Amino acid sequence: MASGPPPTGPSRGKRRLALGLVAILVVLAVLTVASVMLGARSLPARTVWDALFHFDPDNSRHLAVRSLRLPRTAVGLLAGAALGLAGVVMQGLTRNPLADPGLLGVNSGAALGVVLGINVFGVTALSGYVWFALAGAAVAAAVVYAVSSLGGAGVTPLKLALGGVALTAVLSSATNAVLLLDVGTFDQFRFWQVGSLAGRDEDVVAQAAPFVAVGALVALALARSLDALALGDDLATALGRRVGRVRLTGAVAVVLLCGAATAMAGPIGFVGLTVPHAVRLLTGPGHRWLLPYSMLAAPALLLLADIAGRLVIRPGELQVGIVTAAIGAPFFMALARRRRMGAL
Amino acid sequence: MSTAGLRHEVRRGRKVAVVLALAVLVAGCAGLALGDFAVPPGQVIGAFRGHAEWKNQLFVLDIRLPRVLTGLLAGLAFGTAGAVFQSLMRNPLASPDVIGITSGASAAAASCLLLLGLSGLAVSAGALVGALVTAAVIYLVSWRGGVSGQRLVLVGIGAAALLSSVISYLLTRAKVNDAQQVLLWLTGSLNGRGWSHVTPLAWSLAVLLPLAFALERPLRMLALGDDAARGLGVRVEPCRLGLLATAVALAAIATAAAGPVAFVGLVAGPVGRRLVRGGGPALGASGLVGALVMLVSDAVAQHVFSPVELPVGVVTGVVGGPYLLVLLGVRARRG
Numbered sequence: 001m002a003s004g005p006p007p008t009g010p011s012r013g014k015r016r017l018a019l020g021l022v023a024i025l026v027v028l029a030v031l032t033v034a035s036v037m038l039g040a041r042s043l044p045a046r047t048v049w050d051a052l053f054h055f056d057p058d059n060s061r062h063l064a065v066r067s068l069r070l071p072r073t074a075v076g077l078l079a080g081a082a083l084g085l086a087g088v089v090m091q092g093l094t095r096n097p098l099a100d101p102g103l104l105g106v107n108s109g110a111a112l113g114v115v116l117g118i119n120v121f122g123v124t125a126l127s128g129y130v131w132f133a134l135a136g137a138a139v140a141a142a143v144v145y146a147v148s149s150l151g152g153a154g155v156t157p158l159k160l161a162l163g164g165v166a167l168t169a170v171l172s173s174a175t176n177a178v179l180l181l182d183v184g185t186f187d188q189f190r191f192w193q194v195g196s197l198a199g200r201d202e203d204v205v206a207q208a209a210p211f212v213a214v215g216a217l218v219a220l221a222l223a224r225s226l227d228a229l230a231l232g233d234d235l236a237t238a239l240g241r242r243v244g245r246v247r248l249t250g251a252v253a254v255v256l257l258c259g260a261a262t263a264m265a266g267p268i269g270f271v272g273l274t275v276p277h278a279v280r281l282l283t284g285p286g287h288r289w290l291l292p293y294s295m296l297a298a299p300a301l302l303l304l305a306d307i308a309g310r311l312v313i314r315p316g317e318l319q320v321g322i323v324t325a326a327i328g329a330p331f332f333m334a335l336a337r338r339r340r341m342g343a344l
Numbered sequence: 345m346s347t348a349g350l351r352h353e354v355r356r357g358r359k360v361a362v363v364l365a366l367a368v369l370v371a372g373c374a375g376l377a378l379g380d381f382a383v384p385p386g387q388v389i390g391a392f393r394g395h396a397e398w399k400n401q402l403f404v405l406d407i408r409l410p411r412v413l414t415g416l417l418a419g420l421a422f423g424t425a426g427a428v429f430q431s432l433m434r435n436p437l438a439s440p441d442v443i444g445i446t447s448g449a450s451a452a453a454a455s456c457l458l459l460l461g462l463s464g465l466a467v468s469a470g471a472l473v474g475a476l477v478t479a480a481v482i483y484l485v486s487w488r489g490g491v492s493g494q495r496l497v498l499v500g501i502g503a504a505a506l507l508s509s510v511i512s513y514l515l516t517r518a519k520v521n522d523a524q525q526v527l528l529w530l531t532g533s534l535n536g537r538g539w540s541h542v543t544p545l546a547w548s549l550a551v552l553l554p555l556a557f558a559l560e561r562p563l564r565m566l567a568l569g570d571d572a573a574r575g576l577g578v579r580v581e582p583c584r585l586g587l588l589a590t591a592v593a594l595a596a597i598a599t600a601a602a603g604p605v606a607f608v609g610l611v612a613g614p615v616g617r618r619l620v621r622g623g624g625p626a627l628g629a630s631g632l633v634g635a636l637v638m639l640v641s642d643a644v645a646q647h648v649f650s651p652v653e654l655p656v657g658v659v660t661g662v663v664g665g666p667y668l669l670v671l672l673g674v675r676a677r678r679g
Contacts, residue, residue, distance in 0.1 A: 096435070097498070147669050162436060162614060166668040169607040169661030176531050177658045179524075186527065187520045194512045270505040277498065319516070325509035329502040333485050336498035 017289050020282060024296045028077075031303040035073040036065060038307055040315045043069075067201065075200045075208075076303045076320070079265040082212045082257035084298025085219040087272030088290050089257075092226035093250045094157040100273035101258040103164040104251060107267040108171035109140025110259060114192055115175050119185040127203040129192065130263040134211070137259030143167055145251050156233075160247075195268035195321020197306050208260040215256030216295065222250055223287040230285060268321045271298050274332045281335065301328060353622030357629060360619045364632035368416065371639035375412040376404050378647055414537040414601055415638040415656065417545045419608055421598035423634020424556050424627050426609030427616060428591035431567045431625040432584065433497050439610040440595035444503035446604040448478025449596060451507040453603075454526045458518050465540055467529065468600040475596035478503060483588065492570075496588075532605030532657030534642050541601050548597045556590045556627055563587055563625050605657045608634050611664035637664050 037043050043061055050056070051065035086101035094103065101107075113136020117123040123132065144167050148159040179186040225246040228236040233243050258272065275298040276290065283289040302320060305327060309318035376391075377383045383391070383400045390396035391404035426439045440446050452474020456462040462470065486492075486499045511530070515523045562583040565573040570580050595609065616630030617623070641659040 097494070158436060163669060165610060166665040169610075170665035171661075172606065173658045173661035173665075176527070177654055179527060180531065180655065180658070181652065183520055183524055186524055190512075190515050190520075190523060194516055270509075273501065274505075318513070322509040322513050325505040329506035329509075332505075333499045333502035336495055336502060337485065337488055 017283060021289075021292060021296065024293065024300065028296050028300045028303070031300055031307070032073055032077065035076060035303045035307055036069045039069065039310045040317065071200050071202045071205050072197045072306070073303065074202075074205045075197045075264045076306050077299045078205065078209060078212045079197070079261040079268070080271065080299025080302035081295045082215060082261040083268060083272035083302075084275050084294035084296075085216055085291060086254045086257040086261070087274075087298070088276045088287065088294045089219050089222065089226065089250045089254050090272070091276055092222075092229060092287060093247055093254075094161045095230065096157060096161055097277065099161060100269050101254055101261075103161060103168075104254055104258075105140035105144045105164050105167040105171060106137040106255060106258045107262055107269060108168040108175070109136040109138070110134070110262040111189075111193065111267060112136050112140075112171045112175045115178050115185060115189055118188050119178050119182055124188070126192075126200055127207065130204055130207045133263035134259050137262060138255055140167060140171060141251060141255040141259075145248070191319075192266045194319040195266040195324075196319040197265055197302075198317065198319070200264060204264055208264045211256045211260035215253045215260065218249060218253040219257065220291055220295075222246065222253065223291050226250070226287040230287075266321060268302070268324060270321075270325050270328055271302060274328060275301060278332065278335055349622075350624075353620065353624055356622065357620045357624075357626060360616075361628045361632060364619075364629060364636060368632055368635050368639065371636060371643065372412050372416055375415070375639055375643055376408045378643060379403070379408065380650075410538045410542050411534050411642070412639065413542045414545060415534050415642045416635045417542070417549055418598040418602040418605070419612075419635035419638030420553070420631045421545075421549060421594040421634070422605065422608040422638070423612030423616070424553065424631035425591040425594040425598070426611075426634070427613040427625055427627050427630035428556060428563065428587055428594075429609070430613040431563050432587055432591075433494070434567060434569075435497065436614055438497055439613070440591070440599075441604065441606065441609060444482055444500040444507065445475050445479050445592055445595050446599055447504040447507035447511075449475035449599040450530050450604050451510045452477075453529050454511050454514050457526050457529060458514050458522055468541070471603075472596055472600040475599055476592070478507070479588075479592040479596070483585075528655055529603050530657075531655045532603035532660070533655030534602055535653070535655065537601070545597060545601045548593070552590055552594050552597070553631070555586075556594065559583065559587050559590065560625055560627050563627075567625065602638075603655075603657060605638065605660050607661045607664050608637050611637065611660075611668050614668060615664075 033045075033048075036048050037045060041061075041064070043065065047061050048065055051059075051062035055066065056062050083101060090099045090101045090103055091097060093099075110133035113132040113134075114129050116136075117129060117132035121132075123129060144160070144163045147167070148156070148163040179189060225236075225241050228239045228241045229243065229246060231239070236243050236246075261268070276294050279290060279293045279297055283293050301324060305323035306320040308327065309320055309323040312318060312323075373385065373388055376388050377385055381399075381403055383396075383404055387396045387400040388404055391401045394401075396404070422440070429438045429440060430436055432438075449471040453467050453471040456467045456470035460470075482496065482500050482503050485503075486496045488495070511526075515526060518526065562573070562578045565576045565578045566580065566584060566587070568576075573583075574580055598605075612630045612634035613626075616626040616628075616633045619633070620626040620629050637660055638656065641663045642656040644663060645654040645656045645659040
């Protein structure tokens with residue numbers, strides 16, 4: 001720093017943001033390793049290493065790493081990243097800080113899909129839920145989007161938000177009706193509905209991963225358009241953005257991301273809603289930083305919660321959906337007391 | 345808004361209110377007459393004047409009237425509370441469902457049912473306490489030399505998430521049949537409501553509704569923004585606290601009586617405001633829309649799927665949701 005002029009404001013800010021991103025990445029890597037090692041029966045690093053690179057199918061510890069811990073960690077990473085990104089995109093599209101990724105009806109559609117899968121088609125395996133959840137999410141989002149585009153003004157944030165809430169109400173009513181009438185379905189559904197990473201095998205990961213990958217690429221590519229959209233539809237149009245096309249692309253990204261996350265881990269609403277708010281305190285409202293930060297911070301929160309859930313009541317465990325809210329909500333409320341929170 | 349515009353809005357609001365009140369009355373009478381034991385309309389009126397057959401009298405006054413009144417009053421409370429929240433937070437998604445108060449009531453009720461083994465009115469009382477305590481905590485946590493609507497909503501979301509996770513936890517730990525009982529309460533139901541539910545509800549509303557309407561004028565100013573309201577001579581903090589307390593109390597008492605019936609508080613505001621078309625809070629119209637949604641939904645829940653009787657909360661979404669969707673489309677086409 002001795003030679004040359006001191007860095008000016010913006011570039012120093014950029015360096016600080018880049019360093020922050022690296023720091024979150026490091027935290028995420030540490031949590032990933034911890035997630036593979038810790039649990040009802042904690043495994044030393046040596047065993048994990050051997051399970052990965054000198055796999056012995058007769059060793060029960062190696063099997064535990066390969067068939068339980070790895071898929072579980074992968075689900076946490078994928079679902080977390082997906083929810084973080086989907087949350088940012090959804091709040092940007094609707095310009096509403098209350099918008100969570102489930103707002104398009106994705107969570108309620110997925111839930112109804114799973115309920116019908118259990119009730120009508122007798123599905124019992126988690127990997128069987130995935131397609132029902134994805135289909136339900138996609139259909140629900142398509143309906144919300146179609147309804148919001150009725151009328152002259154096209155898809156406005158308000159119509160999208162209210163349309164999503166309205167369809168969510170309709171779908172959860174249907175879900176509740178089935179659950180109240182059929183105890184057996186309810187008994188299975190209540191464990192899916194909490195949100196959990198446990199018991200997912202590599203099939204579930206393999207089914208959902210492509211959706212997350214495509215959704216993530218689309219979401220990251222939208223950064224500049226979302227920045228323009230934040231200025232209002234008129235200004236965004238003046239800046240050369242096709243507002244309608246941006247909204248549609250964003251909605252597709254949300255469905256891919258949130259649908260896949262919900263299919264893998266159940267409806268975990270809290271992460272996608274709150275992580276963007278917390279991240280915004282560090283990055284400010286610009287989406288070019290907000291998106292990657294959320295993509296890394298959300299899985300970190302999810303893995304941390306999952307590890308905590310495994311350790312607090314050993315040998316039993318708490319589902320990740322419960323723990324994320326239990327540790328995330330007080331933190332979020334403390335953040336919300338700060339002044340700038342909530343401004344998009 | 346100009347004085348003439350405001351006067352026009354008030355006039356239109358009155359007209360809308362009269363039409364809605366008539367619709368509520370018709371829906372209420374239908375609720376009294378319909379059922380496995382149908383009572384002819386003449387006998388319904390006769391029952392009130394005390395000269396109907398004893399069997400009709402029994403069904404109308406003792407069995408169906410408390411249920412209809414619970415639905416009507418709870419709907420009125422939900423609708424008014426929702427409209428207050430939405431105007432105050434300047435956000436159409438703000439409603440007692442979203443900002444944690446109903447979650448407080450639900451978590452308390454689930455604990456009463458599953459952990460303490462209570463039932464009936466004791467659960468309602470527990471829910472009321474849960475809602476009020478949650479609201480107080482949310483307000484105190486949001487306090488920072490004043491309470492902004494935005495901060496309140498965000499803190500409320502946090503509280504709602506925390507409490508829903510408590511409910512989910514309780515649901516996964518309970519025996520499945522007990523858990524289903526909780527689910528029934530969480531859906532919101534008017535089954536088995538008697539005069540012991542109606543009386544406290546009616547007294548509370550007799551105090552709270554006039555209070556809400558008295559504060560409608562400052563609410564209209566607050567909806568323009570804190571600074572604008574201050575410029576118009578509104579004492580922002582006391583008014584906001586008064587409005588919040590009234591709306592919370594309304595939502596809490598209605599939830600205690602009928603359970604956290606989904607969507608009534610959310611749908612009533614936008615529908616009421618669009619009917620009045622003024623841009624004001626439209627508390628009266630919203631409250632009546634809430635009551636109407638509850639009564640129609642309960643009639644559908646009881647009779648359409650017979651012999652299965654569904655809880656009202658299953659139907660409010662199905663009745664209110666599409667209506668809101670249609671209204672959104674129609675208004676957009678006009679405007």
